[in-house]
Amino acid sequence: MFFNSIAFAIFLPIVFFLYWFVFNKNKSTQNALLIIASYYFYSCWDWRFLFLLVFSTFLDYYTGIQIEKGKSEKSRKFWFWLSILVNLGFLGVFKYYNFFASSFSELLNSAGVKASPFLLNVILPVGISFYTFHGLSYVIDIYFKRIKAEYNFVDYSLFVSYFPLLVAGPIERATHLLPEIKVKREFDLENAKQGVYQIIWGLVKKVIIADTCAPYANAVFDNYTSMNSFSLILGAVYFAFQIYGDFSGYSDIALGVSKLFGLDLLRNFNYPYFSRDIAEFWRRWHISLSSWFRDYLYIPLGGSKGGLWMKIRNTFIIFVVSGFWHGANWTYLAWGFINAVYFLPLLLSNSNRNNMDTIQLKFNFDSVKVFLSILYTFALTCIAWVFFRAKTITDAVLYLKRIITSKDFSFQYLDNERYSYELLLMIGIFVLIEWNNRSKVEPLSGKWSTLKTALAILAIMAFGTFSDYKEFIYFQF
Structure with a gap:
């Protein structure tokens, strides 16, 4: 079910x-x-x-x-x-x-x-x-x-x-x-209403974002040898939003359903694609798993209290084990290893806990630096997602290699019901909504909640009618 x-x-x-x-x-x-x-x-x-x-x-x-x-x-x-x-x-x-x-x-x-x-x-x-x-x-x-x-x-x-x-x-x-x-x-009627809002927003992420990105991501990854550089980049971005919408959408629905029964579950996602570095990303992505490995593996191994070698060893252990937790495939191990490599410079420079505050952007040079750091972190994350999504490590390496060697940045037509232009626009709107509501648990509550909820339900019904993607990605883990 x-x-x-x-x-x-x-x-x-x-x-x-x-x-x-x-x-x-x-x-x-x-x-x-x-x-x-x-x-x-x-x-x-x-x-x-x-x-x-x-x-x-x-x-x-x-x-x-x-x-x-x-x-x-x-x-x-x-x-x-x-x-x-x-x-x-x-x-x-x-x-x-x-x-x-x-x-x-x-x-x-x-x-x-x-x-x-x-x-x-x-x-x-x-x-x-x-x-x-x-x-x-x-x-x-x-x-x-x-x-x-x-x-x-x-x-x-x-x-x-x-x-x-x-x-x-x-x-x-x-x-x-x-x-x-x-x-x-x-x-508690108010708590139940918040639960309904969160369920609906979770369905928006799953049905409208994840399930719409899925056919494009699949088409690119399944045919990467014939795709050009731009299409391969889009494929990685599509999968990044597919897995985020799919998994965080599930978590939102789970939290919302629990509110209907008067129970509060742990928050599992906190707008991870707005992270300014990889350490912040892992404080915002799949929070319950990251904290589980921190408390039951990283700290018992010595955490960051030992010497430099122990810090490096423990970091690689938890990331590789986290990758292996996701599935029995070398690609997941590679994904975990890559994230450990990303994390290492922050650990060595003691800057892994620099970005603990809420992101604020203003019209100044510092905000430009923050914006670029968000894009850089997202790009690193997408590269790692290629290994997570690919069938083999060889496929992942060839996928990334072709991005560099193809040097063709034109739009390629994919044989799907919807067009890439519309999908990119929809992702852009979704990002803006998430950004505007990054301090909230979910965006539908508050001002104009009834109108926003009605529009969300109509969109879910419209997109869900044409979607063949029902199963959640993390059911396989």
């Missing part, structure tokens, strides 16, 4: 009505309803993988209690590592086994040793990377005594399986979401 589907448009109002008007006696019945709704939502993809979600929930619930009750450090460590290894084991088998088996076989074949790998013929369970990280952070926080174990199984189950964030995040923390789950929610 997709957020941008008719099925979800029917599902959400039903759950909303039952939540506030039938199961509203206490928080336990509300939570139980949301669990049932979440399991149904997840099973709409493939009910057979529901057992993985349930098993992961039982595992971390039980091991969390055992870690807290452990009378010796040895006992606590046993339950801690049991949870870590089983969770990562499931993730490794379903997501990475075929990659490692194929890579090892190719290595043997290149050395003259014939090898035929045994590959698993299974699909990747949707959302496994997200709900696994929910459970891991919970168990780690208990082990290091940052939080207490949750003894209410219903409350903990909802924390892991809550349907708005189940399949594509944001990656929540028990310290943030569990306290909200454990109290009874009261209906």
Whole structure:
């Protein structure tokens, strides 16, 4: 079931009505309803993988209690590592086994040793990377005594399986979401209205921006050998807005849906394409994942407290691991490595935390420098996105090489329903709207909210009618 589907448009109002008007006696019945709704939502993809979600929930619930009750450090460590290894084991088998088996076989074949790998013929369970990280952070926080174990199984189950964030995040923390789950929610009309605005804006990003950019990005990347320099540059830009509209749109819908149920999720995007350097970009892009790796990998490795070599090592580790988290392909590792290279000069010059303020532009020379730094950062990001989108590293390198060697900057016709001129204009308007609302969570609230919402709904319906792109990109991760 997709957020941008008719099925979800029917599902959400039903759950909303039952939540506030039938199961509203206490928080336990509300939570139980949301669990049932979440399991149904997840099973709409493939009910057979529901057992993985349930098993992961039982595992971390039980091991969390055992870690807290452990009378010796040895006992606590046993339950801690049991949870870590089983969770990562499931993730490794379903997501990475075929990659490692194929890579090892190719290595043997290149050395003259014939090898035929045994590959698993299974699909990747949707959302496994997200709900696994929910459970891991919970168990780690208990082990290091940052939080207490949750003894209410219903409350903990909802924390892991809550349907708005189940399949594509944001990656929540028990310290943030569990306290909200454990109290009874009261209906707040204003909060619900804000949630509706955020849902609609998320659909604008997904249906109008991401799904419209998708056919052009696909056409360019699939036929890059026949594309000229200008078309290849546009292809990278189209994909940059496709993945941003797709993923941040999903996060906006998830946050908006949660507001309808009186729950606040972590903000996952904060206008990342207005970043002035790569460090700022990573503070604004997929915030829940970036902060997860910072707190549970970078800091435990020593963070920036050690010597220069340790800082460099830790930086490359978290970026490469972040790339690998996205998928079992060398292109994702290359994408992570490239971002680490981008980040390195900022780290070495201690300027990685320079741009912490809100961007302000005025008619002066400093503003010109800021504007150019935003364009430069966006260009670097698009180069890295080429590796993220390409099928192989070779394809990515040849794609970038052709931009330099083609030297043809004329418009090429692409066999799609819409024209590039219109798409570029639409992207430009979208950027201006985002810029004007960069201090807001979403742009539709405030002055003229009713008119803006009506226009947004009409645009979603118009563009959605002609769109064949329904699935969200991050469902595959």
